[in-house]
Amino acid sequence: NAGVTQTPKFQVLKTGQSMTLQCAQDMNHEYMSWYRQDPGMGLRLIHYSVGAGITDQGEVPNGYNVSRSTTEDFPLRLLSAAPSQTSVYFCASRPNRGLSRGYTFGSGTRLTVV
Amino acid sequence: TQLLEQSPQFLSIQEGENLTVYCNSSSVFSSLQWYRQEPGEGPVLLVTVVTGGEVKKLKRLTFQFGDARKDSSLHITAAQTGDTGLYLCGSQGGSEKLVFGKGTKLTVNP
Numbered sequence: 001n002a003g004v005t006q007t008p009k010f011q012v013l014k015t016g017q018s019m020t021l022q023c024a025q026d027m028n029h030e031y032m033s034w035y036r037q038d039p040g041m042g043l044r045l046i047h048y049s050v051g052a053g054i055t056d057q058g059e060v061p062n063g064y065n066v067s068r069s070t071t072e073d074f075p076l077r078l079l080s081a082a083p084s085q086t087s088v089y090f091c092a093s094r095p096n097r098g099l100s101r102g103y104t105f106g107s108g109t110r111l112t113v114v
Numbered sequence: 115t116q117l118l119e120q121s122p123q124f125l126s127i128q129e130g131e132n133l134t135v136y137c138n139s140s141s142v143f144s145s146l147q148w149y150r151q152e153p154g155e156g157p158v159l160l161v162t163v164v165t166g167g168e169v170k171k172l173k174r175l176t177f178q179f180g181d182a183r184k185d186s187s188l189h190i191t192a193a194q195t196g197d198t199g200l201y202l203c204g205s206q207g208g209s210e211k212l213v214f215g216k217g218t219k220l221t222v223n224p
Contacts, residue, residue: 041216043157048212058211092156103157
């Protein structure tokens with residue numbers, strides 16, 4: 001089992017460029033989320049999904065789009081990158097059964113916007 | 115949105131010492147999760163607590179959930195250098211939105 005796979009691991013963008021951060025999980029988990037982590041800020045929820053075709057906003061959704069066309073994939077799109085989006089991005093997933101089931105996180109994508 | 119306060123923000127101790135870190139909420143938790151994150155990696159789940167007053171043990175780590183389900187603590191006995199990391203608490207507050215505190219950065223010195 002690969003778990004949660006994020007690509008790329010590192011990315012440098014110029015202001016105004018667009019890109020998609022990929023996230024895939026092979027555990028048949030219904031729930032998936034995207035977080036960003038900045039120094040001193042902990043993990044902040046960007047968007048989440050409770051199943052294919054269903055997405056919702058988290059704490060800091062502005063500047064990001066998501067879609068969930070399959071159970072396995074949950075890409076995060078930056079339409080016009082800004083320096084404020086420089087961060088480490090984590091994707092996570094969990095099954096929908098059992099309140100005690102925590103999230104499995106990917107190893108992150110480190111994004112720099114110059 | 116549920117706010118989670120973690121304290122202390124930073125903690126540096128010697129190997130063999132005991133420590134406790136705290137997670138407090140402005141509202142009742144439906145469940146509370148503790149994660150540990152090492153540099154360059156994603157967080158890894160340590161435990162989930164659901165019932166008020168619940169105590170769970172994971173080797174040298176003891177997790178407590180307050181009776182009112184608004185606070186939780188993590189106690190480490192005889193800390194080891196391998197315990198170094200960022201400890202995060204997260205809560206769902208009744209929805210699927212899992213929100214986190216800012217974390218406690220623990221350094222255990224040899």
